[in-house]
Amino acid sequence: MDAMRMDEMRPDALKIENLTKHFSGFTLDNLNLTLPSGCIMGLIGENGAGKSTTIKLILNMLHKDSGSITILGRDNQEDLRLTKEDIGVVMDEVGIPECLNAKQVAKVMKHTFRNWKDDEYARLLAKLSIPDNKQFKDFSRGMKMKLGIAIAMSHDSKLLLLDEATSGLDPVVRDEVVEMFLDFTREENHSILISSHIVSDLEKLCDYVAFLHQGKLLLCEEKDRLLEEYCLLHCTQEELQEIPQEAVRYKKISAYGVEAMALRDALPAGLHTSPISIEELFVFMVKEAGKK
Amino acid sequence: MIILIDNKSGEPIYNQIYAQIRRQIISGELKENELLPSIRGLAKDLRISFLTTKRAYDELEKDGFIYTVQGKGCYVAPKNVELIREENLKKIEEHIEQIAQLSALGGISKAEVMEMINFGWEDKDGRNENG
Numbered sequence: 001m002d003a004m005r006m007d008e009m010r011p012d013a014l015k016i017e018n019l020t021k022h023f024s025g026f027t028l029d030n031l032n033l034t035l036p037s038g039c040i041m042g043l044i045g046e047n048g049a050g051k052s053t054t055i056k057l058i059l060n061m062l063h064k065d066s067g068s069i070t071i072l073g074r075d076n077q078e079d080l081r082l083t084k085e086d087i088g089v090v091m092d093e094v095g096i097p098e099c100l101n102a103k104q105v106a107k108v109m110k111h112t113f114r115n116w117k118d119d120e121y122a123r124l125l126a127k128l129s130i131p132d133n134k135q136f137k138d139f140s141r142g143m144k145m146k147l148g149i150a151i152a153m154s155h156d157s158k159l160l161l162l163d164e165a166t167s168g169l170d171p172v173v174r175d176e177v178v179e180m181f182l183d184f185t186r187e188e189n190h191s192i193l194i195s196s197h198i199v200s201d202l203e204k205l206c207d208y209v210a211f212l213h214q215g216k217l218l219l220c221e222e223k224d225r226l227l228e229e230y231c232l233l234h235c236t237q238e239e240l241q242e243i244p245q246e247a248v249r250y251k252k253i254s255a256y257g258v259e260a261m262a263l264r265d266a267l268p269a270g271l272h273t274s275p276i277s278i279e280e281l282f283v284f285m286v287k288e289a290g291k292k
Numbered sequence: 293m294i295i296l297i298d299n300k301s302g303e304p305i306y307n308q309i310y311a312q313i314r315r316q317i318i319s320g321e322l323k324e325n326e327l328l329p330s331i332r333g334l335a336k337d338l339r340i341s342f343l344t345t346k347r348a349y350d351e352l353e354k355d356g357f358i359y360t361v362q363g364k365g366c367y368v369a370p371k372n373v374e375l376i377r378e379e380n381l382k383k384i385e386e387h388i389e390q391i392a393q394l395s396a397l398g399g400i401s402k403a404e405v406m407e408m409i410n411f412g413w414e415d416k417d418g419r420n421e422n423g
Contacts, residue, residue: 038332038342182336207341224344228304275302 010037011073013159013191014058019067021057028053028215031067035208038188040181042202042223043195044282045212051195052092054212055163058193059089072158085114088152090165094144098137102130102147113155121154128176141168149177153184160184162194166201178205199279209278213286223278230281231273233262243268250288261285293322293329297338305340309348317357317368318376328358328366 014035021028028050035041045051056062058069060080069076071083096105102125110116125132128146139147145168152160160181166174178201184190196202202209209226211218219226233248240251240258247266252259261276261284295312297305316322328349329337335345349366352358356375358366395405 179339182339185342186332186336188332204339207343222341222343224305224341231302273302275300 010189012070013037013039013072014041014193015068015070016054016058017068017070019054019057019069020065021053021062022065026050026053026215028057031212031217033210033217033220035191035193037191038185039207040185040192040194040205041208041210041220042206043193043210043212044197044199044202044278045195046197046286048214049212050215051212052163053215055089055091055161055193055195058161059084059087085155086158088155088157088160090145090148090152090160090162092164092167094148096136096144096147098135100136101134102132102150105136105147105151109151109155115156117154117156121150124150124153124180127180128173142170142173145169146173146177149180153180158189158191160190160192160194162192164196165194166196167198174201181205199277199282203278211282211285213289216289218285218289226278226281227275229264230276231262231264231267232276232280233260233267234258234272234274235260239271243271250284250291261288295334295338297340306344306347306351309334309338309345310351313348313352314355314357314379317371318379320371322368324368324370326368327364328368330365 012034014033016031016033019028019031026048031050031054033041033054043051043054053062057064058071058076060076072086074083076083100108106116106118106121109121110118124130128150130143130146130150136144136147145165149162149165152162162181166177169177181192181194182205185192192205194202194205203223206223208220209223210220230249233243235243235258237253237258240248240253240260243262244266247263247268249261249263251261261281262273264273267273293313293316295309297308299305301308313322313328322328328334331345331349332342335342338345349358353360353366356372357369359369360366391405394400395402
């Protein structure tokens with residue numbers, strides 16, 4: 001139990017409180033998120049939901065209107081340069097000068113990060129089969145992402161911020177990358193915030209999921225508890241009449257029957273249900289939010 | 293230790309881990325005072341959430357199947373005869389419930405079921421006596 005107490009004493013990897021940012025036509029509205037140390041959180045949202053905005057605000061690449069962001073126990077307005085030593089970032093575009101090859105990138109990074117680890121970088125290049133003598137401009141999109149991930153994981157990071165870092169990768173490489181992320185969080189002080197609209201990746205990876213829709217947080221919960229709490233209900237319209245209303249959250253009614261997102265515990269016994277996926281949950285919840 | 297996770301079964305994952313470790317403790321496949329894998333290590337190896345593994349271990353500890361040594365890890369608790377008896381009673385109860393349901397569905401009377409149980413019992417005793 002002592003180990004747990006240690007966990008509790010360690011500052012949260014990320015704490016976002018009442019974060020708000022207005023653009024014309026889009027508002028990130030009063031966002032609250034906490035990523036405990038040692039965990040992986042998946043930020044799920046449609047295109048334009050505010051995922052990248054959130055990550056840019058965390059890195060102070062955008063200026064927030066109000067609210068606070070604490071990274072590894074430090075406010076992101078103070079000493080962010082120091083904090084950034086501990087953060088590995090991969091955005092959807094990897095910004096490396098076109099003319100450099102992977103070997104030369106290491107030389108630049110050595111002078112960028114105090115804790116740059118050459119041997120770790122070499123190991124990751126080999127593992128991800130990234131050539132070290134090819135110029136960046138000749139890289140495929142997938143290879144660029146892989147290089148970005150290798151860099152982010154080679155300077156003794158405590159927190160990885162990954163914005164669509166698995167998109168553009170083929171399924172086999174995605175699986176390898178997922179494995180690398182899981183390995184990364186074997187350390188109790190290593191955490192990951194990853195955004196994606198490829199929900200299946202996040203479903204494999206995350207301890208927590210957060211649903212973002214049109215700048216608003218729909219929910220943030222432990223993934224496995226969510227999957228326990230909700231199920232897919234298949235029934236006829238007549239059967240639906242008999243079910244308490246609070247048990248059914250969102251339903252699709254067709255001529256042949258009803259498919260609904262339902263709360264397992266509130267359903268009467270004997271109905272036909274099946275497990276729900278995070279993707280289905282997200283889609284149902286977005287549609288439910290759209291109805292209100 | 294063998295743990296198989298079925299993501300599609302609909303049974304909560306923490307419960308799958310809990311049940312499989314418990315079964316292996318009761319059956320003796322996991323020995324008294326044997327060190328279990330770390331929560332974090334097991335989670336990563338099974339590719340499941342650390343929170344879920346922790347929940348399974350917490351439940352096992354609460355129910356007296358494992359114990360934690362600070363800074364070292366979780367170990368299999370000495371077998372508790374009472375606990376195993378209770379486990380078995382619980383299992384029997386579940387089976388009886390199923391029997392009752394099936395009987396009701398098939399219009400089979402309690403007396404008939406009792407007779408079947410007696411028969412089954414004698415069969416088993418007979419086998420045991422003959423070696």
